[in-house]
Amino acid sequence: MTALDTGTEDLRAEIDDGVAVITMNRPARRNAFSHAMVSALGAVLAQVESDDAVGCVVLTGAGGAFCAGGDVKSMAAAPAGDHEADAGPSLDARIHRQRLNQRATSGRLWSMPKPTIAAIGGPAAGAGLSLALACDLRYSVPGAVLTTAFAKVAFAGDYGGTWFLTRLVGSSKAKELYYFSERLSAEDAQRLGIVNAVFPPADFEREVMDRARRLAHGPSIAYRYMKENLNRAVSGELGECMDLEVTHHVHTGLTQDHREAAQAFTDKREPRFHGR
Secondary structure, eight states: OEEEOOSSTTEEEEEETTEEEEEEOOGGGTTOOOHHHHHHHHHHHHHHHTOTTOOEEEEEESTTOOBOOSOHHHHHHSOGGGGSTTSSSOHHHHHHHHHHHHHHTHHHHHHSSSOEEEEEOSOEETHHHHHHHHSSEEEEOTTOEEEOOGGGGTOOOOTTHHHHHHHHHOHHHHHHHHHHOOOEEHHHHHHTTSSSEEOOHHHHHHHHHHHHHHHHTSOHHHHHHHHHHHHHHHHOOHHHHHHHHHHHHHHHTTSHHHHHHHHHHHHTSOOOOOOO
């Protein structure tokens, strides 16, 4: 296991048998965002995306919570002037800075050419839920509560949650979940297709890491192009998506991993992939 230097106690990261485990670490605030946390998250995701030793990324939270999103207590405690356009960076600069951060975090979880997993060990709310929705797969413990939360604090929503949720549950249900900020149990979220599976707390970490290691040791080139195909299918035109599938399919058929898998099938054994 290799620990990564995130530059802040608010975020922990390590590489364990090909899996980058990134832990949001502000348990006293249910891992609500801090500037240090979200900045470090963007930097760490960029690092593991280009690290050949990493085949899968798991995002989780410390202390029995996933992430509460924005730190509302800090917002409420801030002097009124902090919200005025003439305090600190301009409105345009603040918008641009957050656009960059969103692309570096939830945007990268969605687009990086490696499988990403949200391990939801407790509440996921607001932008914290958005981060989970940005991942390819979501696993939860029973009793975890998921909520968009934004309407409760008169925010429109950020970190891509409206886009991700609409594509998971459809426009009408996503609007209902945003407008009313309903609290979903993990089991309800699974029925809606938001959560892939719910595991008992005693088995949760093992179940998630078993799947993450399976992905980390799988055919990484195939996963890279498979994920691109699936992401483009969300909003792409059929003909263009089918053409891209052909290109990727033929390309992966020329890899050593494909030849190894075909031989392993013939030999009736498990293939050993090397990402080549």
